[in-house]
Amino acid sequence: MELKRGTRVADEIIILPIGAADPALIEFLSLTVGQAFGRDVRAGWAAMAPDFAYDPVRRQVHSTMLIDRIEAMPHAGDPKVLGVTEADLFIPIFTFVFGEARLGGRAAVMSVARLRESHYGRDDDPRVLYRRAEKEALHELGHTFGLVHCLDYGCVMHFANTVEDVDIKGDGFCAKCERRLATRLNPRRSPG
Amino acid sequence: MAGDIRILIVDDDPSVRDSLGRWFRDEGCEVDVAGNAKEALRKLGEAAWDVFLLDIRMPGMDGLELQQHILAVQPDATIIVMTAYASVDSAVRAMRQGAHDYITKPFDPDAVERLARTAVERRRLQRQNEQLKRAVAELEPEAEIVGDSPAMRNARRWIEAAGSSDGPILIVGERGTGRETVARAIHARSVRRYMPFVTLGTALAGPELEAEMLGLEQGPGGRARRRGKLELADGGTLFVDGIAGLGPKAQEDLLRAVEDKAICRLGAERRIPVDFRPIAAAEREPAPGEPGLRPELLERLAVVTIRLPPLRERREDIEPLAEQFLRRCGRKMNRLFQGFSSAALQTLREAEWPGNVRQLQIAVERAAVLKDGGIIDEHDLRPDADLGRKESDGDPDEIARIRGALAAAEGNLAVAAGILGVDRADLFERMKRLGVERTTGK
Numbered sequence A: 001m002e003l004k005r006g007t008r009v010a011d012e013i014i015i016l017p018i019g020a021a022d023p024a025l026i027e028f029l030s031l032t033v034g035q036a037f038g039r040d041v042r043a044g045w046a047a048m049a050p051d052f053a054y055d056p057v058r059r060q061v062h063s064t065m066l067i068d069r070i071e072a073m074p075h076a077g078d079p080k081v082l083g084v085t086e087a088d089l090f091i092p093i094f095t096f097v098f099g100e101a102r103l104g105g106r107a108a109v110m111s112v113a114r115l116r117e118s119h120y121g122r123d124d125d126p127r128v129l130y131r132r133a134e135k136e137a138l139h140e141l142g143h144t145f146g147l148v149h150c151l152d153y154g155c156v157m158h159f160a161n162t163v164e165d166v167d168i169k170g171d172g173f174c175a176k177c178e179r180r181l182a183t184r185l186n187p188r189r190s191p192g
Numbered sequence B: 001m002a003g004d005i006r007i008l009i010v011d012d013d014p015s016v017r018d019s020l021g022r023w024f025r026d027e028g029c030e031v032d033v034a035g036n037a038k039e040a041l042r043k044l045g046e047a048a049w050d051v052f053l054l055d056i057r058m059p060g061m062d063g064l065e066l067q068q069h070i071l072a073v074q075p076d077a078t079i080i081v082m083t084a085y086a087s088v089d090s091a092v093r094a095m096r097q098g099a100h101d102y103i104t105k106p107f108d109p110d111a112v113e114r115l116a117r118t119a120v121e122r123r124r125l126q127r128q129n130e131q132l133k134r135a136v137a138e139l140e141p142e143a144e145i146v147g148d149s150p151a152m153r154n155a156r157r158w159i160e161a162a163g164s165s166d167g168p169i170l171i172v173g174e175r176g177t178g179r180e181t182v183a184r185a186i187h188a189r190s191v192r193r194y195m196p197f198v199t200l201g202t203a204l205a206g207p208e209l210e211a212e213m214l215g216l217e218q219g220p221g222g223r224a225r226r227r228g229k230l231e232l233a234d235g236g237t238l239f240v241d242g243i244a245g246l247g248p249k250a251q252e253d254l255l256r257a258v259e260d261k262a263i264c265r266l267g268a269e270r271r272i273p274v275d276f277r278p279i280a281a282a283e284r285e286p287a288p289g290e291p292g293l294r295p296e297l298l299e300r301l302a303v304v305t306i307r308l309p310p311l312r313e314r315r316e317d318i319e320p321l322a323e324q325f326l327r328r329c330g331r332k333m334n335r336l337f338q339g340f341s342s343a344a345l346q347t348l349r350e351a352e353w354p355g356n357v358r359q360l361q362i363a364v365e366r367a368a369v370l371k372d373g374g375i376i377d378e379h380d381l382r383p384d385a386d387l388g389r390k391e392s393d394g395d396p397d398e399i400a401r402i403r404g405a406l407a408a409a410e411g412n413l414a415v416a417a418g419i420l421g422v423d424r425a426d427l428f429e430r431m432k433r434l435g436v437e438r439t440t441g442k
């Protein structure tokens, strides 16, 4: 699907690596996640190190702090920004999170640490990682577009907190979420 | 969806209020927070709440006392108490006094997920029947089951009937006839629609397949436990593609899970209840007493058999199918197609289509990507085109094929993957491995 001409720069989606990131994965996400939202995607290489949000006791990175930092960054127009990190993420009350997003806001972050097969003692397979990461990216970005969790296992907005659940859930939005997404996307689009 | 479920979170720790609040807002709930019992009681006076999350230890009035006040006003309230590991005893006391559940800090997402399910989805379930009926009405007809031939009409009747029942199904059809599509269509029409659809492929064998099916209590090197496909399918549908390719041990495991409605993860004693609907598929009809297939299993699974005819036995469906694929392709690429020339149609109708509907689809898509629109002519078509799989590594043809597809798709990865009949992750991984650069379109 061709991206609609006239998509304003302001409406783009930025994939922002946080800390060292696998460039192939960033490229893959840049190529795939825009379609569902009808927006241009680009990889933002403005460096952002996760150190300031690192908790030495938990040895994890506080995802809400990353989100706050991203929201505070100056951006042209009104993009959505998805931070992607290799670091394991947490929010204080949880042992870990795959990702976090500001509902209806600008920023989301996701961790690939627990999406890799090697985290579970198996051999890494880039294809498996790409598929999982694409679902998680769509999911977190879906939140930034105001979508909430969906009951339907076939839908990418279904909540998953184990890789097995990520693997069996669908990689697109169900009809209901699609409709909801359309109503959020369209009022913002200027005609022509 | 859950906008009318109202949750009040009471905790003196702002980070708990914020994070839990955000969590339940993501679930679609309406959330308010209170930093102490007094504030909570004021909010209780102002409005009704469905679910309360109470911290047990708070300065001033603690969670246990607050719980008594809430239950006095609202006896049907769902109350969940939150506690540190050290004070589980008081949580147990809270449960005895009417709390619905408790969670310990820091929360395991699993635990909160369970809470969200029990406390919130219980209410959603009441509405689910209604939603279900609407969702079924919204389903688009799937490409592979389009067609007006008597064979296809018959198959569609069976699919509808299978959707409204909950018994095991056997689907028999050659490759490319859409066995998985049909299984998904049945799942989407069934009461299990909102639960998982899990595919068990038969590419694995031996202990690996067994682990894939049953899961591992402890992963390799003492890593995280892993749930198997049979467990993941709980509540939903398990699709077993290529039933005849399952080894004897896997057949026994499957039979036992279907009969006992329970499994044991490898290395575990505990039985885990599982309730899935099995849908099996086979390339051809298994004969009773067929070697390599347990008769009890066949008996279990082949309660209803749906036969998908090969495309060559329903040639009258070729034209409507091809038209539909072309329209869909045109929409995807923003191009306007007027259809096929009569010579092209004749070519399509006369081809053998050993790869069936899937092969027809690929042939149409390949023709379409090389045209800017207009009419697809005979010479645009390659009905003998292979299915684009089983490409061996380092095949110089493969690189050319990927480049060609990317060029036709103007650099769009998803479209190129569609042309090649592989998924996006697959195509991208091959591009990286073979060093194929993506050339950007206009």
Ligand SMILES: [Zn+2]
Residues within 6 Å of the ligand: A139, A143, A149, A159, B026
């Ligand atoms: Zn989510």
Ligand SMILES: [Zn+2]
Residues within 6 Å of the ligand: A150, A151, A152, A155, A156, A157, A158, A173, A174, A175, A176, A177, A178
């Ligand atoms: Zn959905």
